[in-house]
Amino acid sequence: MLYEITLPQFKKTLLNLSKILDKANAHAQVKKFDFTVLLNARLAPDQFPLVRQIQIACDTAKLGAARLSGKDAPTHDDQEKTFEDVQKRIKETINYLETISAKDFAQSETKRITQPRWEGKYLTGFDYVNEHVLPNLYFHVTTAYSILRHNGVDIGKKDYLGELPFKN
Amino acid sequence: MLYEITLPQFKKTLLNLSKILDKANAHAQVKKFDFTVLLNARLAPDQFPLVRQIQIACDTAKLGAARLSGKDAPTHDDQEKTFEDVQKRIKETINYLETISAKDFAQSETKRITQPRWEGKYLTGFDYVNEHVLPNLYFHVTTAYSILRHNGVDIGKKDYLGELPFKN
Numbered sequence: 001m002l003y004e005i006t007l008p009q010f011k012k013t014l015l016n017l018s019k020i021l022d023k024a025n026a027h028a029q030v031k032k033f034d035f036t037v038l039l040n041a042r043l044a045p046d047q048f049p050l051v052r053q054i055q056i057a058c059d060t061a062k063l064g065a066a067r068l069s070g071k072d073a074p075t076h077d078d079q080e081k082t083f084e085d086v087q088k089r090i091k092e093t094i095n096y097l098e099t100i101s102a103k104d105f106a107q108s109e110t111k112r113i114t115q116p117r118w119e120g121k122y123l124t125g126f127d128y129v130n131e132h133v134l135p136n137l138y139f140h141v142t143t144a145y146s147i148l149r150h151n152g153v154d155i156g157k158k159d160y161l162g163e164l165p166f167k168n
Numbered sequence: 169m170l171y172e173i174t175l176p177q178f179k180k181t182l183l184n185l186s187k188i189l190d191k192a193n194a195h196a197q198v199k200k201f202d203f204t205v206l207l208n209a210r211l212a213p214d215q216f217p218l219v220r221q222i223q224i225a226c227d228t229a230k231l232g233a234a235r236l237s238g239k240d241a242p243t244h245d246d247q248e249k250t251f252e253d254v255q256k257r258i259k260e261t262i263n264y265l266e267t268i269s270a271k272d273f274a275q276s277e278t279k280r281i282t283q284p285r286w287e288g289k290y291l292t293g294f295d296y297v298n299e300h301v302l303p304n305l306y307f308h309v310t311t312a313y314s315i316l317r318h319n320g321v322d323i324g325k326k327d328y329l330g331e332l333p334f335k336n
Contacts, residue, residue, distance in 0.1 A: 121336055
């Protein structure tokens, strides 16, 4: 079950972010400013800039999938500096997510998930997904979105949500 | 299953928002400005201000729970003007959510969910939760958070996530 509420939505959300960044890049070209201005933009002096929001969004999905499935994830050194760099980061993350199937998530709900900064404590896979991974993923994608909105990029809620699977 | 990944997290997230607003109110008092300045603040001229972000966050949880459970929700007329008003709105929403139990969500995964603006189309309960309600709830709470961060309120990711149910 955890697979169905995570992996498809991880991929969709990162793809939406990628398309939002396409719009931001087009905006920068029209306005004739360097896209790196946006990558370094932030909403508060002590909040991470756009580039870091993108990196963390990618890592939230990547490490979430890796911890729940036990399948090693590619490493990234957070050196992205350009539009092409951040798009490559997103693409590589989605490519990794594509390698993970529902059966890799067997028993993931009760799996003990931990990371170094939790000092030996753990969350169950279920709690990790619902109280940590999903809120964090949406947090960083929304913050990236807000930084761009604040800087005049013409995007809306639909860009964030993507297409919905409506039925007639 | 949909109950477990929605209602507890709806309540927790709205409670986190309430506590964030407490911090914002304390900040306004220390800085000696009226809290309504924050309620009217926004990150872009064509984006909703804080008060509307709070209202939509509440309605996303309330209407999500109502549509999935079939239990009527209280109506709200979106006239909140003060700190007390928005806290009351959040409290009433949480109180309504408390009336809903896991058994009210029976068959909710395959239930056909619609709303007037979808013009007769529908989402399954499962898709509605994962692709609409959860991303929207986190979107509006994160945007509320970002508006406050941008205006100097001393909050961090922990305030957004709340306590995590760590085990030893």
